[in-house]
Amino acid sequence: MIDRSHLAILREVQRQGSLTAAAESLHLTQSALSHSIKKLERHLGVALWLRDGRQLRLTQAGHHLLNVAQRVLPQLELAEQRLRQYAKGERGTLRIGMECHPCYQWLLKVVAPYLAKWPDVDVDVRQKFQFGGIGALFEYEIDLLVTPDPLFKSGLVFQPVFDYEQVLVVARGHRLADANWIRPEQLSDEVLISYPVSPERLDIYNQFLLPAGVAPKRHKTIETTEIMLQMVASGRGVTALPRWLVLEHAQKLPIVPVRLGKHGIAKHIYLGAREADLNIDYLQAFIELARTDQFP
CATH class of the missing domain: 3.40.190.10 (Periplasmic binding protein-like II)
Structure with missing residues (x-):
């Protein structure tokens, strides 16, 4: 059975480039890491890695499972982060991605009153994404995307703000x-x-x-x-x-x-979000504030 630890191992080996480095990052021994993956391979009846000299090379099945890990783990990590914040009486962190270089001045004019109205929400601004802005939304790297070039896809909503x-x-x-x-x-x-x-x-x-x-x-x-x-x-x-x-x-x-x-x-500048997140009060409040702000 595939569990979260298997996905974490695959992702970390891909990030670190070796079993040794991945094991250190995950606070595991290399033998424990290898045993976990070999046990999964036996259960599934398919190899996830092949050795190429000292290097590990993902098989087609391994690449598929890595893609699953890159989609699923960020969602689980975000859910845990928000649940911990709720447990502490906090609202959360609004992660904003920027695809518009000159929009920082506008964003600052929206963020200032927003932080004043929502003191229990933090704001984090990101610009560089692994798969681009749209991919960052789908991969749960960000919660809102500021962009002049929306790409209307199922599961995403883009609203014009100015x-x-x-x-x-x-x-x-x-x-x-x-x-x-x-x-x-x-x-x-x-x-x-x-x-x-x-x-x-x-x-x-x-x-x-x-x-x-x-x-x-x-x-x-x-x-x-x-x-x-x-x-x-x-x-x-x-x-x-x-x-x-x-x-x-x-x-x-x-x-x-x-x-x-x-x-x-x-x-036009748009704010893009995942459709499923539009019921989050502090996210919707930011969109409404951005739309009603008279700048520029």
Whole structure:
């Protein structure tokens, strides 16, 4: 019979890379770990590992059971965590995943009043996921996903929380600074700065440049918004960001927003959650607060 310890062993061996390291992590002897898996293999009548020299290689059956472990264990661990919190009179931890680099300023404006209203709830923000944001929801790594690109799948619910316009950001003295709007070909001689995201996921590429068959002179990536805007302000390139974020930074930096195309690029930010979790009071409260907040 498969039990939780078998799943934990498979996951830990995959994480640690060896039986010895996995045994130490699980506070077991290596012989006890090996015996447990061999007993399961005999019961199931199928091998889970094959030895390849000093390395262990998962069989097809082993890979299947590892996938089960990666789905089931996070759910059990989350359930235990919440039950312990309930036992202590605590509410829990709201784990928020971010797929929107420039949305931190917005998130901070929502988190501050939320924490004041829910003093027994902690908030944890995560950005890097093993399988992407949607996978993180399914794998119970996070409880809410902030994203401009929802993927509507069975078991998930996405709710729009605010609208914004994606604009080009240029230095105040830039040749495009006084334009009402720009055409894609006007960026062919520009250095385009963006977050370290693949071009096909960037709005300025997939909704502006690529449909017109245009590419910038050079594409450069920078992780932080502040450094990106400093580079733009010093004439080292241009970038694309939400208008509300540009206007906030324009109070301190010589930068201006310019519309991308005659009609602009309209975007929406969504909060995604597992449908089964929508009855959690503190999660639903965060969604409602985010939707009613007037920022930006």
